[in-house]
Amino acid sequence: MLNIGRFNELTVLRQLPRGLQLDGGSHGEILLPKQYTSEDMKVGDTVKVFIYRDSEDRLIATTQTPLAMVGDFAYLNVVDESPVGAFLDMGLQRDILVPFSEQNNRLEKGRKVLVRIYLDDSDRLTASTKLDTFLYDTDETDAYKTADEVNIVVGAKTDLGIKVIVDGTYWGLIYHSDVFQPLNRGDKLKAYVKRVREDKKIEIIIQKPGFARVEGLAGDVLDQLRSEGGFIPLSDKSAPDDIKKKFRCSKNSYKQAIGTLYKQRLIRIEKDGIYLEA
Known part of the structure; x- marks a missing residue:
C-alpha cells in the first residue's frame, strides 16, 4: 500500500532519460526525477523515497527529506501568499498550501507558523493552523500516568x-x-x-519527576563539581533563582540532588557552597 506524504520503499521498474519509473502498485508507475537518482540505482532495486503530488497533481517521488510528513506538527516558514491561501516551505521542490479555511489568522510572508500536515480530499499535502481540530484537550482514555x-x-x-x-x-x-x-x-x-x-x-x-530525576540531576551536579575544581558556590540555602540559572532546576530538586551526593559521601555541604570530597 502506497503511503502518500510519507516515505515508501518502491521497486525500480524502468530507467528513462528523465529518471526512474517506480512501482506504485495500484497507483501505477511513479517517476523519480533524474536529479534525485544515483548511479547505483538499478532496475529491480528497492529505493526509499518520499511520495507526494507535484504542481500538476501527479504522484512524484523524491529522495529529499521533507521538514515534516503527514500527521506531523511542524513550525514552518511562510514563503508566499496567493488568492487561495499561504504557502509554506516543506524542504521539497513544491511548497505546501495552508488554505484560508485552515488559517486561524491571515498568514503573511516571512512569518513562521505551527501547523499540522494532512492530506486533502485529492491526496495533496496540505497544512492547517487550526490545531484544535486534530488534538484532544483531555485524556479521557486514561492513557497516561505520572512519570510516563x-x-x-x-x-x-x-x-x-x-x-x-x-x-x-x-x-x-x-x-x-x-x-x-x-x-x-x-x-x-x-x-x-x-x-x-x-x-x-x-x-x-521536562525533567523526570521523582527519584530517577534526582539521580540524573545529582550526576549533573557531580560532573559540574569536577569540571569547576571541586567547588560550586551554591548550598541548600542559596537563592532559587541562582540555582535555576546554574542547573535549570528548582531549589527543591537541587536540595534532593546534593542530599543524594552527601549520603554517598561524595560531597560536603558548607554555608558557602558544596565541595567535592577527596
Whole structure:
C-alpha cells in the first residue's frame, strides 16, 4: 500500500532519460526525477523515497527529506501568499498550501507558523493552523500516568505556562514554574507527565519527576563539581533563582540532588557552597 506524504520503499521498474519509473502498485508507475537518482540505482532495486503530488497533481517521488510528513506538527516558514491561501516551505521542490479555511489568522510572508500536515480530499499535502481540530484537550482514555515519557512539540505561551502537543494527540501544559530551560515554539523534545488532573487535563514537566530525576540531576551536579575544581558556590540555602540559572532546576530538586551526593559521601555541604570530597 502506497503511503502518500510519507516515505515508501518502491521497486525500480524502468530507467528513462528523465529518471526512474517506480512501482506504485495500484497507483501505477511513479517517476523519480533524474536529479534525485544515483548511479547505483538499478532496475529491480528497492529505493526509499518520499511520495507526494507535484504542481500538476501527479504522484512524484523524491529522495529529499521533507521538514515534516503527514500527521506531523511542524513550525514552518511562510514563503508566499496567493488568492487561495499561504504557502509554506516543506524542504521539497513544491511548497505546501495552508488554505484560508485552515488559517486561524491571515498568514503573511516571512512569518513562521505551527501547523499540522494532512492530506486533502485529492491526496495533496496540505497544512492547517487550526490545531484544535486534530488534538484532544483531555485524556479521557486514561492513557497516561505520572512519570510516563512522552514526545512533545512546544506551542504557544499562556498566562499559566506553555502549551505543548503530547504525542501528536493531546494538548498538555508546562507551568512557568516548571520551565528551567529555553523552550521555543516548534521545539520537539522528550518530556514527562507530571500528573493527569481530575478534569483529565495533562500537566507536563521536562525533567523526570521523582527519584530517577534526582539521580540524573545529582550526576549533573557531580560532573559540574569536577569540571569547576571541586567547588560550586551554591548550598541548600542559596537563592532559587541562582540555582535555576546554574542547573535549570528548582531549589527543591537541587536540595534532593546534593542530599543524594552527601549520603554517598561524595560531597560536603558548607554555608558557602558544596565541595567535592577527596
